[in-house]
Amino acid sequence: MKIHFIAIGGSIMHALAINLKSQGHEISGSDDAIYDPARTNLKNAGILPNKEGWFLENINEDLDFIILGMHAKIDNPELEVAKRKKIRIYSFPEFIAKNSKDKFKVVITGSHGKTSITSMIMYALKKNNILFDYLVGAKIKGFDNMVSLSDNKIIIIEGDEYFSSKLDMTPKFMYYEPNILVVSGISWDHINVYPTFSSYCNVFKNLIKNTPKKSSIFYYNNDSILKNIIDENSLDAQAYSLPSYKVCKGKFIIVHENIEFPLKIFGKHNLCNLQVASLVCDKLGLKKNLFFKSIVSFEGAAKRLTFLGNITETNNVYLDFAHSPSKVLATTQAVKELFPNRVLVSCLELHSFSSLNFDFISEYSNSFIYSDVVYIYFSSKELKRKNLDLFKTSDVLNKINHNNVIVFDNSYDLFNALSNSNWENSNLLLMSSGNFGGLNLDNLFQ
Structure with missing residues (x-):
């Protein structure tokens, strides 16, 4: 089939395009900006657009259908031509749902931990030679792509609550009709589409209410908001919480049936993620003892508490995708629990739409209780690009409840502060969904 991707540069969009190309489909695509790793991946697959931009000649009647990415605006010129020519247009979650309607579907949702839980399940199943398709939001060691569609009977899907496309305001996870649903927790995010916490909670209510009655639902028990939603809308959901564990010699060790399993990952939030991943795998036929035996070599998904290196012999540097208040709290707690006697310098980039909304920044007020020093960076250029109100470093400082905070609006100043610090x-801990204004983090180790 001939398939055109509008906004092919997205993380899932480009991965889906590469997967479909590998199946023999004729793939074309367009985008007004394509960055690495998508650019390199598309080039290696032979489907990188010759030039960036939107071109009407890309849209012709011999296309079987179009897959539309969230990045494409409603007035996108290619989209307007496609609608006039009445070419079938899918959002990517709609396309995934169409191609998995006869599969056994495991869908991982929630405000945090989705990628980690999904990757844990994928890793354990692969280690035990259980075949499956998947869609996951980050690169995972041992998997060549973030999307794989084939004739396997099981599919593991990371499902998020964001809109499917500018044409389709359906939350992505509403398409998937799970046989197994995981909800990891609810913490307000995406305020550009969910302006109130109530509106954000409602989308999870709808998800749980519309999940097929015969499906299994696992939810995080220590989230009171989620627990209330579950109690109101589901009779048979199963709660999960922190499993038995200990910390010894710089490692988190999970204890199952009196057997100790030393882990390469760490943090209470990751142990909760492991617990529900083990429950899902048990449902898929992989017993818990085999799951934990497999997971001891799991190193985590990309940018999820990734160890970058040592500046000194008594220093560790970690990079994490944490960008919402609850993620920042969980990630800082994890590093502090592993190294309680070391000073923890937490460096957060405000990069997402929510984090750069001035009224939302106060949600971070108590996210740094496990940090000894707090650096916060934001870019005025990014504020302008997102059409958000400008603010100053002093405005941010006044919103954070911590007595040792420095706020930067210049990446060069941030790098100088990091380079000139005493790391004995x-x-x-570096936390961002962006790239700290293009900083080369490798230079920290020179």
């Missing part, structure tokens, strides 16, 4: 007996 101190850890650095």
Whole structure:
């Protein structure tokens, strides 16, 4: 089939395009900006657009259908031509749902931990030679792509609550009709589409209410908001919480049936993720003892508490995708629990739409209780690009409840502060969904 991707540069969009190309489909695509790793991946697959931009000649009647990415605006010129020519247009979650309607579907949702839980399930199933398709939001060691569609009978899907496309305001996870649903927790995010916490909660209510009655639902028990939604809308859901564990010699060790399994990942939030991943795998036929035996070599998904290196012998540097208040809290707690006697310097970039909304920044007020020093960076250029109100470093400082905070609006100043710090007996935790204004983090180790 001939398939055209409008906004092919997205993380899932480009991965889906590569997967479909590998199946023998004729793939074309367009985007007004394509960055690495998507650019390199598309080039290697032979489907990188010759030039960036939107071109009407891309849209012709011999296309079987179009897959539309969230990045494409409603007045996108290619989209307007496609609608006039009445070419079938799918959002990517709609296309995934169409191609998995006869599969056994495991869908991982929630405000945090989706990628980690999904990747844990994928890793354990692969280690035990259980075949499956998948869609996951980050690169995972041992998997060549973030999307794989084939004739396997099981599909593991990371499902998020964001809109499917500018044409389709359906939350992505509403398409998937799960046989197994995981809800990891609810913490307000995406305020550009869910302006109130109530509106954000409602989308999860709808998800749970519309999940097929015969499906299995697992939910995080220590989230009171989620628990209330579950109690109101589901009779048979199963709760999960923190499993038995200990910390010894710089490692988190999970204890199952009196057997100890030392882990390469760490943090209470990751242990909760592991617990529900083990429950899902048990439903898929992989017993818990085999799951934990397999997971001891799991190193985590990309940018999820990834160890970058040591600046000194008594320093560790970690990079994490944490960008919402609850994720920042969980990630900082994890590093502090592993190294309670080291100073923890937490460096957060405000990059997402929610985090750069000035009224939302106060949600971070108490997210740094496990941090000894807090650096916060934002870019005025990014504020302008997202059409958000400008603010100053002092405005951010006044919203954070911590007595040792420095706020930067210049990446060069941030790098100088990091380079000139004393890293003896101190850890650095970098948290961002962006790239700190293009900083080359490798230079920290020179």
